[in-house]
Amino acid sequence: MLKKRIVARIDVKNEFVIKGIQLEGLRKVGDPYLMACRYYYEGIDEIVFMDSVASLYGRNNLFNIIDAACRDVFVPITVGGGIRSLGDIELALKSGADKVAINTQAIKTPDFITVAAKTFGSQCIVASIEAKRSGNAWEAYMDCGRERSGMDAVVWAKQLETLGAGEILVTSVDMEGTRKGFDTNLVKQISDLVSVPVVASGGAGSSAHVTALFNAGGAEAVAIASLFHYNTCSVVALKRQLAELGMMVRL
């Protein structure tokens, strides 16, 4: 059977791993290469590197880190943040990444997702959505939760699938970094609408939160940052707890 994927999310600013709460108040928490290696040895299923300021300043310095990590980490690697052109994608893949995550540029020019999927294959195009609660719905944000798009995040997810995205990474900006649990409602609503895999990000604080997310249905994978970064729980400890709670995970 297909296992639920546990993904480590490593947000990077310059050469450091950073972590905030609700994508703000960023703190340095370590070296991205070393953290990627640690998670790999602990049995992580996948790693996502996000350049958290690339979109804002129009630059991308993640590729050297990716290049180094790919020599020692033999699980799939996704790169996001500041991916704006086919050239950016090519550079990311040539550095050793398997997939790219795209948010801001997809909102600005939706056709970019289609062209990227046709050029590199849907399997390497992850559409990233930063969703912030707004009344009974969620709005899609860009530039790391700073800019509003005016679009409904759930409707946007469906559009992204139609445009050619092979996976949807949905980050709840409200829950991000809080360690208070996932926005399971948001994930479920998106997943019910799309037929590509959904990766849920934002809010993991315990194995119970992850179990609640998977039991609510809809997520094929979960992206975790704080819980691992601050050593609250190791990858292997989390996976063992999930297995004990009846989740199908790779041990």
Added chain:
Amino acid sequence: MNQPVVAVIDYDIGNSKSMLNALVALGLSPILTRDPGGIAAADALILPGVGAFCQGMGNLEKYSLLDAIHRFIAQDKPFLGVCLGMQLLLEESEEFGVTVGMGVIKGKVKKLAVDPTAGEKLPHIGWNAVCEPDAARWTDSIFATIPDSSDVYFVHSFAAIPVDESDILSITRYGSSIFCSSLHKGNIWGCQFHPEKSGPIGLAILRKFVTLTGYEEGI
């Protein structure tokens, strides 16, 4: 120290860097090539690939690689196709209309049968178990050193359906369907999953494949 020369075919289809990195991690010095001479001289040959079947075949033709691959296989040296590289070994694929493949394994490539009402999605992405189809099938194979039902990393929507059951090295269950997740016929091996992205288990598979060259030390 004497080491086998492992060649990875360079045909502009997906990411060959991960495969090279994995082989380097095994202590090898792999070469990335589309030169027929380089391919013929290799001790083991790997055909990677992520993408569409028709584009894969098209690029093999464009770079005149088909003849070199057939001749390498005829030399009885270890050959491994990975993901699309495995599918290309079959006779034809139904992806975007029918495309003819290399035909070194009898059978077709078809879309995975999934049940969307049961929440089964395509592509099949993630870690899933490779299972030994019958006892002792894995003895002396590239899976000889890994446990039955080991999890490996998949990302695909199509899968091979070999005519001869004896060509099926492993099976994998996804939702309500069971598909052929690896192939073996003589010196030809194929993995639908990505051993280069499947952690220590994947590296163990690659290591075993490389030792089929007869070189054992330093790998």
